[in-house]
Amino acid sequence: MIDKKFTALAGVNPPQPEKGILLDAPLANPSPGSISKFLEWFGDLGIFFWRVARATVTPPFEFRELFRQLDEIGSQSLPLVALAGAATGVVLSLEARYSLTRFGAKSLLPAAIVFSVIHETGPIITGLVVSGRVGAGIGAELASMKVTEQIDAVEASAVNPYKLLAVPRILACILMLPLLTLAADLCGLVMGWVAQALVEPLSFHQFINSGFKGADFNDFLPPTFKTAVFGLIIGLIACFQGMRTQGGAAGVGRAATSSVVLSSLFVILADVVLVKLILIFFP
Amino acid sequence: MDTIDQIAAQPEDAEKDSSVPAVAVEDLHKSFGTQRVLNGISLTVKRGETLAVLGRSGTGKSVLLRLIIGLQNPDSGSVRIHGQDIAGLALDDLGEIRKKMGFLFQHAALYDSLTVEENVAFPLQHHKQEMSKSEQADRVGKLLEEVGMEGALQKMPSDISGGMQKRVGLARALALEPDILLLDEPTAGLDPISSGEIDDLILKLQAEHHMASVVVTHDLHSAKAIADRLALLNEGKVVIEGSFEELQNSDIEFVREFLKHS
Numbered sequence: 001m002i003d004k005k006f007t008a009l010a011g012v013n014p015p016q017p018e019k020g021i022l023l024d025a026p027l028a029n030p031s032p033g034s035i036s037k038f039l040e041w042f043g044d045l046g047i048f049f050w051r052v053a054r055a056t057v058t059p060p061f062e063f064r065e066l067f068r069q070l071d072e073i074g075s076q077s078l079p080l081v082a083l084a085g086a087a088t089g090v091v092l093s094l095e096a097r098y099s100l101t102r103f104g105a106k107s108l109l110p111a112a113i114v115f116s117v118i119h120e121t122g123p124i125i126t127g128l129v130v131s132g133r134v135g136a137g138i139g140a141e142l143a144s145m146k147v148t149e150q151i152d153a154v155e156a157s158a159v160n161p162y163k164l165l166a167v168p169r170i171l172a173c174i175l176m177l178p179l180l181t182l183a184a185d186l187c188g189l190v191m192g193w194v195a196q197a198l199v200e201p202l203s204f205h206q207f208i209n210s211g212f213k214g215a216d217f218n219d220f221l222p223p224t225f226k227t228a229v230f231g232l233i234i235g236l237i238a239c240f241q242g243m244r245t246q247g248g249a250a251g252v253g254r255a256a257t258s259s260v261v262l263s264s265l266f267v268i269l270a271d272v273v274l275v276k277l278i279l280i281f282f283p
Numbered sequence: 284m285d286t287i288d289q290i291a292a293q294p295e296d297a298e299k300d301s302s303v304p305a306v307a308v309e310d311l312h313k314s315f316g317t318q319r320v321l322n323g324i325s326l327t328v329k330r331g332e333t334l335a336v337l338g339r340s341g342t343g344k345s346v347l348l349r350l351i352i353g354l355q356n357p358d359s360g361s362v363r364i365h366g367q368d369i370a371g372l373a374l375d376d377l378g379e380i381r382k383k384m385g386f387l388f389q390h391a392a393l394y395d396s397l398t399v400e401e402n403v404a405f406p407l408q409h410h411k412q413e414m415s416k417s418e419q420a421d422r423v424g425k426l427l428e429e430v431g432m433e434g435a436l437q438k439m440p441s442d443i444s445g446g447m448q449k450r451v452g453l454a455r456a457l458a459l460e461p462d463i464l465l466l467d468e469p470t471a472g473l474d475p476i477s478s479g480e481i482d483d484l485i486l487k488l489q490a491e492h493h494m495a496s497v498v499v500t501h502d503l504h505s506a507k508a509i510a511d512r513l514a515l516l517n518e519g520k521v522v523i524e525g526s527f528e529e530l531q532n533s534d535i536e537f538v539r540e541f542l543k544h545s
């Protein structure tokens with residue numbers, strides 16, 4: 001029965017948007033019509049997710065494409081994520097120093113930086129930077145393939161386009177986000193220490209000891225691994241928006257824009273839910 | 284009642300049975316929003332036969348090809364490949380049928396991140412794992428030689444002309460040795476000499492591979508050169524179907540008008 005349902009949806013291209021509709025428009029201008037379009041979009045996304053999930057667990061597996069995407073999404077994003085993490089560490093150090101000094105809690109500065117970076121700023125900055133860089137890249141690449149009929153050519157060659165194009169990109173996003181978060185955390189902590197040490201001499205050893213005092217794995221692992229969910233969101237939305245594009249070059253532009261806008265938005269919304277869940281399950 | 288084994292054996296038997304058409308579409312309807320594109324099309328193509336589908340731009344010729352290969356679903360009607368209805372097939376089952384079909388897209392649709400060689404090797408890498416890399420390379424070399432592109436192995440699609448892209452697209456469509464070849468405007472956008480070369484190439488390949496072919500075109504000269512039968516579409520319906528001579532002798536006004544302007 002499930003097969004039949006899948007079938008009716010399967011042999012054709014992903015659900016298509018109405019021509020000319022920017023899919024983040026319902027969010028920008030909510031009205032009864034746009035809300036129903038947004039709900040329709042959610043339904044189509046659910047169908048897309050089902051097809052991708054099915055393609056993920058059925059052989060053959062596209063390992064070569066997965067490794068290519070791990071490099072493309074992971075290694076290529078590393079410099080940008082590291083730089084964003086480092087800048088965040090500096091800003092946090094400067095801001096926290098100013099605030100904590102005012103309230104007479106300057107001694108808590110290393111802990112404030114460490115906890116801020118590993119709990120929230122490292123993961124969310126990584127999620128947003130990757131949704132910008134990778135979301136736009138995937139959205140534009142797949143949209144370009146779609147409008148030039150390359151995705152149809154994949155399907156006409158009896159190759160499952162979800163398996164070849166969507167699954168490796170989404171899996172690569174899921175696997176690389178936690179690793180990139182570690183890089184952002186590390187750069188944030190190092191540069192946070194540098195910013196503090198320039199004002200008031202403090203060894204890195206002292207900074208880390210003082211910062212991690214009282215911290216345990218629950219402070220570190222759940223926030224880092226929650227970024228795998230960000231990866232799922234970024235990969236899924238970017239592939240979905242790219243593979244349902246219509247309308248030539250303008251459609252490619254719309255797909256890239258909506259991939260970034262929607263994936264960033266949903267990363268932030270998911271973060272709200274995940275933070276609450278982490279506080280409940282890892283107090 | 285048929286056993287499961289008998290049901291599974293049916294498509295293969297149908298492929299061998301020459302009385303079963305390679306492609307049969309029946310009462311096909313397709314609309315996009317309020318625009319009705321196909322309005323009850325019925326056509327058959329026998330094994331080894333070439334059917335040219337003619338018509339004005341926007342009459343649903345390309346949509347017909349996309350329905351035949353299952354890239355889109357009809358609103359109603361059926362598409363049978365070697366006697367097997369493709370409606371409602373799961374993607375994997377549809378894939379098995381598509382392996383027996385080659386598709387040349389209107390703009391070739393070569394993968395722009397792959398070289399010419401990799402484009403032609405793509406179907407082999409996914410469906411002929413039993414072939415070694417060197418066997419695959421030999422097959423790709425032979426296919427490109429057949430279409431006169433043996434010197435362009437390492438070129439990117441963006442580095443070759445439109446006519447050359449169509450030749451490479453044709454080589455890719457033939458990679459899995461299909462029984463059925465679907466050609467979407469194979470000569471569109473080409474100069475008369477390149478068009479003639481593509482026509483000659485299609486004729487040569489048909490003679491060598493004995494495939495059933497459906498050629499969508501608005502180029503009457505090309506259709507006359509490569510097809511056994513022609514079908515003329517207008518307003519989503521088949522106006523006339525037959526040989527070129529039958530079209531020439533037709534009294535139907537639209538047919539006369541079409542031939543006059545071709």
